[in-house]
Amino acid sequence: MPETRFRLGDAQVAALARWSFGLGNAAPELPPADAYEDAQGVLVAVREQGRLVVVEVPRWRPPSAVTRQEARTAWVGSPPADPSELPAHVLALVPAAGTSADSAALSAAAAEWTAVRAGGREVELVFVPVTAAAPEVSWPVVAEAYGATLLGTRVDAQPAGHRGGAVLFFTGLSGAGKSTIAARVVELLVEEGRGVTLLDGDEVRNHLSAGLGFSRADRDTNVERIGWVAARIAKHGGIAVCAPIAPYASVRETVRGEVEAQAGPGSFVLVHVATSLADCEQRDRKGLYARARRGEIPSFTGISDPYEVPVDAEVTVETRGRSVDECARQVLAHLR
Template sequence: MPARARLTDAQVAAVARYHFGLGAAVPELPPGEAFEDAQGVPVAVREGDGLAVAEIPRWRSPATVARRLADLGWTAAAAWVGRPPADPAELPDRVLALLPVAGAPADSAAVSSGAAAWAGVRATGREVELVLVPVTAAHPELPWGELADRYGGTLLGERVDPEPARTGGTVLFFTGLSGAGKSTIAGRVVELLLEAGSAVTLLDGDEVRHHLSAGLGFSQQDRDTNVRRIGWVAAQIAKHGGTAVCAPIAPYAAVRADVRREVEGQAGRGSFVLVHVATPLAECEARDRKGLYAKARRGEIPAFTGISDPYEAPTDAEVTVDTTGKDVEACARLVLEALERAPRP
């Protein structure tokens, strides 16, 4: 596996200028054999003294693609949906490859992964002419044959992955009672990830309340909406290859399951890591600097999680941390160990 290096926007622009012949010299890049942009999308690989620049397809309408095929002189173009067949010998010399990427943007890692699979056909020595076209859904309303026809091709075959490709993005989702230590651990995890050079976004429960969920109250419906909004934003970050760290209370199992489905639907199986900060209620009350638990005990705060409203402890957490008697560093390291075990694309 070649050593990968992440490029800045300026370095990506320099690679593009080199690719289009706007600069004769090979741009200066960091050490490495393969290069990707800030979203983890492959950009180029070293090839001798030069660079082989990745060709990332862009969205094109069916009519635009059909016109291009006609301009190329392709008649009754053979269309293949998804990844290429296991035996490239099944393919004709010209192929319209439709890449179902479930709504991902054209510069996402999912699209690049699909394109890379087709690049492997050429690596087998087959002289196959390819037109690569991302399509917007893994399960379209139209049959694949009809969709291929609209793009100017005749369906030859399909090999569609049953679930979204793993983009490399991850959501670390902390749940636990008020005062359990979620925000403290999450903050330290973010610091450690940043120190390691990762791109990471913190979506803390209190801060999200003031911005993304301003105007929501604390009824069960509003709390569910708040958690789902956090999950949606986190899923968008993971879809593009980033890491999102979330720290709401998220007391209800059904809503946490909804968030897991949203994230894994956007970023692939294994992209959601649930962290249950399982500090006991008595310990949380003992730490209560704001006096919230005392007010809840007196009935001054209705529907307070753990007192007058239930907290449904997870049965599906990837990692469980009880902060009683543990320092923040030890708890954060436990979470990072779980993150390292998460599947990679």
Template structure:
């Protein structure tokens, strides 16, 4: 495998790989969606974990190597995030399942439409197919977690009203522009004999009302105030923002810091907070590409992350960063940058012991470091200076990810002065 070229996948491409591994996307279609890949390539995530080997050409195939990293949230629940082949097998042959594509939160009219479809011909089993993306939603848009929650509520309502068997499935989906295969084609791979985009069946009145939601507040302001006052109220609303925050994770490779950071960022995004994730390996591929792993390079990498995080926080966002950050001086510089930007700062030490990190190593880096193949490897041939000023300390060897996220959220809420931020599902 070491001689095979590698391709680091984006979040959208990871969605496509998950579809292919689950049997919803042909290997040839996956290859076509990855322009420039050689005839044989190892597909990795941003942490360089080898996930699959893709072979293109007439005998196109995709071979799984390592499990894809998962996060927390309803869209990652094993009960709904199931491979297409498993869903198809569970449904069985010969049925005429209707697949409802839940691409937006269902309106009241959508609920009635779904009920009519569930009781119509072939409505004995209803598949609620919810496209979910790894990437963060556009500002103001309902994200993957919220969409799944809304779909699950619809599923319960349909089952109660119609007696139909309703199956909710979270479908990894980066968007139609990433592949020539349509969402309807993917729905067929999950077992739907026909696919109905629920939002497409809305009446013009409902469609117009949904599209005009953004205008409602401006119209209300215009009705309450004379034009000059309305302009000032709207201007103040557009410019208002909360004090931002930098949540900075540090810990050994394999400690679980990236997993907790990703889960935290996803929850904060789901709560409508503007959150930017700066994961250590992803940053290395872009912001710090070309830097080495000597002390000076590591310090520069951490400072660059801190600078970008401070910019995000300065404009009211929340930056979640998860590099190894082995040296106290580098972490102190990040704190300094955040505080100079007027942002809150939270240092989270993921204190998982070295032996646990080695045992979990998905990429074999510790073994290579102990064999002398990787110089300057933190914890083996390069020191890790444990922080004495951490605001939160979690050890993922005995603390589940969900509990670690809850602990960090509670600490962040205290900094922001918002009690409800520590509670998942905060509106």
């Protein structure tokens, strides 16, 4: 039989590392598979005769590779406001609360510590991600395992959550103005110096989803692909702006779950561009609605196929009598 491989989430990888280093009481419960890899496709563990064997866990260093004779101080959470407080050897224990978004959180935390060294401080830093605000074993025990003494006065562990990345997910009928408003939102974000990526529905159809049709299954696949790319952008602190029609509530909910699993709670912003069907037909420059009315375009959203109006949108944009700039700034106001 062919080998089965399973891709682990970030929290699962971290739990695997902690267990392999003797900092957890039991092996993590993983789905049945012959081999396990991390989000980047790196092999981290295999099953040999039913037994879980850890191969390698990137980003983690076992205590045996860290412990030294020099005195080392462990810090839980972010670095101190005054870097001069740091000793020459530092162990940074950064809690990530056990969420599947811990990769984004840990990247942000690592950047804080890197900034300390960039400031000219001669600090030997070992960065240790810990996926719980309160680990299975106590902070002093974790620190001791790495040959460090815990500095208890700076235990400022906070659960990792939303760390700046976001997905602005526009939905609405064809011709509602989604792409136009989304493009203006991108312009305004660029003017502010924000990192932003536009995933326009038509462009994604032509490239990422080339070959898909317009059945419900194909439409869902197209939206899920957009959501997956957007989630990866948000996971690493960027802003993704998406503008598909996304007519079905179930797939919008799937995308919300994917984004928040990778980038944390609050990272998904559903924007309903609530232009009426009558207004969309009136402004239809391509004549698509007329063709759909004549039966020339099957499964056309709003005519022969349903559009499920969102009941969970963070922002509802009414376009009648309003400029594109006004609509775009309403969306941006939600990010502030």
